[in-house]
Amino acid sequence: MRPLVTAIALSLILVPPAAADSWSQVLDEARGQSVYWHAWAGDTRVNDYLEWVKRQVRDQHDIELVHVKIDDTGAAVSRVLAERSAGNHDDGSIDLIWLNGENFAAMKENDLLFGPFAERLPNFALTFPEHNPEVVTDFTLPTEGYESPWGKAQITFYYDADEVGDEPPRSMTQLLTWAEANPGRFTYPRLPDFLGSTFLKQALIALVDDSDALYEPVAQSDFEDVTAPLWEYLDALHPHLWRSGRQFPANGPELRRLMADGEVALAFTFNPAEPAAAVADFELPETTRSYVLDGGTLGNVHFVAIPFNSPRRAAAMVVADFLLSPEAQARKQDISVWGDPTVLDVTRLDAETRALFEQARDNPALLAPEALTETLPEPHPSWMTALQDAWQARYVGR
Numbered sequence: 001m002r003p004l005v006t007a008i009a010l011s012l013i014l015v016p017p018a019a020a021d022s023w024s025q026v027l028d029e030a031r032g033q034s035v036y037w038h039a040w041a042g043d044t045r046v047n048d049y050l051e052w053v054k055r056q057v058r059d060q061h062d063i064e065l066v067h068v069k070i071d072d073t074g075a076a077v078s079r080v081l082a083e084r085s086a087g088n089h090d091d092g093s094i095d096l097i098w099l100n101g102e103n104f105a106a107m108k109e110n111d112l113l114f115g116p117f118a119e120r121l122p123n124f125a126l127t128f129p130e131h132n133p134e135v136v137t138d139f140t141l142p143t144e145g146y147e148s149p150w151g152k153a154q155i156t157f158y159y160d161a162d163e164v165g166d167e168p169p170r171s172m173t174q175l176l177t178w179a180e181a182n183p184g185r186f187t188y189p190r191l192p193d194f195l196g197s198t199f200l201k202q203a204l205i206a207l208v209d210d211s212d213a214l215y216e217p218v219a220q221s222d223f224e225d226v227t228a229p230l231w232e233y234l235d236a237l238h239p240h241l242w243r244s245g246r247q248f249p250a251n252g253p254e255l256r257r258l259m260a261d262g263e264v265a266l267a268f269t270f271n272p273a274e275p276a277a278a279v280a281d282f283e284l285p286e287t288t289r290s291y292v293l294d295g296g297t298l299g300n301v302h303f304v305a306i307p308f309n310s311p312r313r314a315a316a317m318v319v320a321d322f323l324l325s326p327e328a329q330a331r332k333q334d335i336s337v338w339g340d341p342t343v344l345d346v347t348r349l350d351a352e353t354r355a356l357f358e359q360a361r362d363n364p365a366l367l368a369p370e371a372l373t374e375t376l377p378e379p380h381p382s383w384m385t386a387l388q389d390a391w392q393a394r395y396v397g398r
Helices: 008-011 015-031 046-062 072-087 102-109 122-127 174-179 195-205 210-213 223-240 251-261 273-281 315-325 326-333 353-355 381-395
Strands: 035-039 064-070 096-097 148-154 156-160 266-269 288-291 297-305
Touching: 015 297, 015 315, 035 046, 035 072, 035 315, 046 064, 046 315, 046 326, 046 353, 064 072, 072 096, 072 102, 096 102, 096 315, 102 381, 122 315, 148 315, 148 326, 156 273, 174 195, 174 223, 195 210, 195 223, 195 266, 195 297, 195 381, 223 381, 251 266, 251 273, 273 288, 297 315
Parallel strands: 035 064, 035 096
Antiparallel strands: 096 297, 148 297, 156 266, 156 288
């Protein structure tokens, strides 16, 4: 990767002098601090990228970043809540959390967040939030500066063209028809895994006559009536899934391994570049192809947040700002590293900075950017929790 202008140098152009002085004070306070970042650790590429971030913030800002590896963000939220209940208001054990959706909603509802801080980060301006409202909205909820965006996600299907051919199923209805004709060749992760939950939301949006109810709190709707088409659909789909729907992969990486082992021929991910990255790493065959459903697929932004009782808020803010730097965002988007899409508005960056985000398009599994322009918004976070509980009650133990 070519030499980069530092994130701070880029961002100071966009920050008034008073704000720049304030940020200088944050940088001074952050030096020598440690940051305990509770972040999902279920993928090797993610973990390797966070190791790189750890080295960068140590070298650039004298911050010791500790990746506390978790598989359930809700556990971190519960820990902060327990600390608050115990009267620990200024010496918390968590400084940064990777979260969105129902976990952000829970922390916001219980006053567990420090902030607002996002607008204080110099690199936040590079997201151009006035043109990109998704970076300040989390599952319909305004973030109000209590979260800082750092990556994007959108459901992307991928398949083995040698088996599926040139016409994969392009809708949820076609997916059911395809699964019936190809038993055992598709599945989805077991809930409450976030990818499995997202699959249910994608299906629900497609199957309901009027999706407006999904963008209000679930308590304001007749849950059984709204979700009836979803359960009818899943009841028909499950007998034709991998292992006849009696067992499900634990998460996205396990689903990808099923594809790699040839146990399924059609899968999906929440990272549009993941199939191409897996092909480049020889984890998936060169015959792998990617696509999105007709009418678009569910997408969102993922964020980092600082708990209200973090004793190292300055260092946590500096890490959050570094995650938004062109240097960090371009590396994260590189499919040879992770492939996670940037939250920066690349079209509004200067030509030299835009060049950092250019990547070869010769990987046949890599979708063109224009293929991802039709993104369906996430329902209200309360729907995810309700769907997870209902799915568990309906299908676990059968």
